[in-house]
Amino acid sequence: ETGVTQSPTHLIKTRGQQVTLRCSSQSGHNTVSWYQQALGQGPQFIFQYYREEENGRGNFPPRFSGLQFPNYSSELNVNALELDDSALYLCASSVQGNNEKLFFGSGTQLSVL
Amino acid sequence: AQSVTQLGSHVSVSEGALVLLRCNYSSSVPPYLFWYVQYPNQGLQLLLKYTTGATLVKGINGFEAEFKKSETSFHLTKPSAHMSDAAEYFCAVRASDRTALIFGKGTTLSVSS
Numbered sequence: 001e002t003g004v005t006q007s008p009t010h011l012i013k014t015r016g017q018q019v020t021l022r023c024s025s026q027s028g029h030n031t032v033s034w035y036q037q038a039l040g041q042g043p044q045f046i047f048q049y050y051r052e053e054e055n056g057r058g059n060f061p062p063r064f065s066g067l068q069f070p071n072y073s074s075e076l077n078v079n080a081l082e083l084d085d086s087a088l089y090l091c092a093s094s095v096q097g098n099n100e101k102l103f104f105g106s107g108t109q110l111s112v113l
Numbered sequence: 114a115q116s117v118t119q120l121g122s123h124v125s126v127s128e129g130a131l132v133l134l135r136c137n138y139s140s141s142v143p144p145y146l147f148w149y150v151q152y153p154n155q156g157l158q159l160l161l162k163y164t165t166g167a168t169l170v171k172g173i174n175g176f177e178a179e180f181k182k183s184e185t186s187f188h189l190t191k192p193s194a195h196m197s198d199a200a201e202y203f204c205a206v207r208a209s210d211r212t213a214l215i216f217g218k219g220t221t222l223s224v225s226s
Binding site for chain 1: 145
C-alpha cells in the first residue's frame with residue numbers, strides 16, 4: 001500500500017508566475033484535500049475534490065484552482081503568485097464519508113521571490 | 114463557526130516528565146476533534162480523534178486526550194515524555210460542512226534529557 005506522494009518537494013518561483021503542484025493519493029482513497037501551511041501556522045484548508053469535482057472550498061481566491069483525475073490523483077494550480085503564497089502545501093487523501101482520517105503527504109515547499 | 118485555540122506555542126519538558134498540550138475549541142455543532150503530529154520535513158500524522166462515545170480517547174505512541182464539553186477542551190497528555198516525542202502538535206476540529214479540518218496554530222514540544 002503506497003502512501004500519499006507529492007511533487008516536487010521544493011519549488012522556487014517569481015511573483016506573478018504560475019505553479020502546479022501534484023499529489024498521488026493513497027491506494028483506495030477517492031477524496032483529496034489541499035492545505036496551505038504558512039511558517040509558524042497550522043494548515044489552512046484550500047479545497048477538497050471528490051469524483052473529480054470540487055466539493056468544498058476554504059477562504060482562498062479563485063487563482064487557487066485544482067483538478068482531480070480518474071485515478072484520484074490531483075493537482076493544485078496557483079496563478080499570479082504573490083509573496084504571501086510562500087508556504088508548505090500539503091495534500092491529504094481520505095475515503096469519502098471518513099474525512100476525519102486524513103493521510104497527509106510530506107508537502108511541497110513553495111517559495112515566491 | 115468552528116475554531117481551535119492552542120494555549121502555548123512552545124512547551125518544554127524533561128524526558129520522563131508528563132506532557133500536557135492544551136486545546137480549546139469552539140463549535141456550533143457537536144464537535145469531532147483531532148490531534149495530529151508533524152515531525153520535521155514530514156506531513157501530519159493522526160495521533161487520535163474524538164467523534165462520539167467515550168470521552169477519554171487513546172491514541173498512538175502512548176498519547177491520550179479527554180473531551181470535556183463543559184470546558185470546551187480537548188487536552189493531549191502523555192504520562193512520560195520520550196526524546197522521540199519532540200515535534201509540532203496540532204489540534205483540529207471538523208468543519209460543520211464536514212469537508213475540512215480547522216487547525217490550531219500548533220504547539221512545539223521540546224524534550225530534554
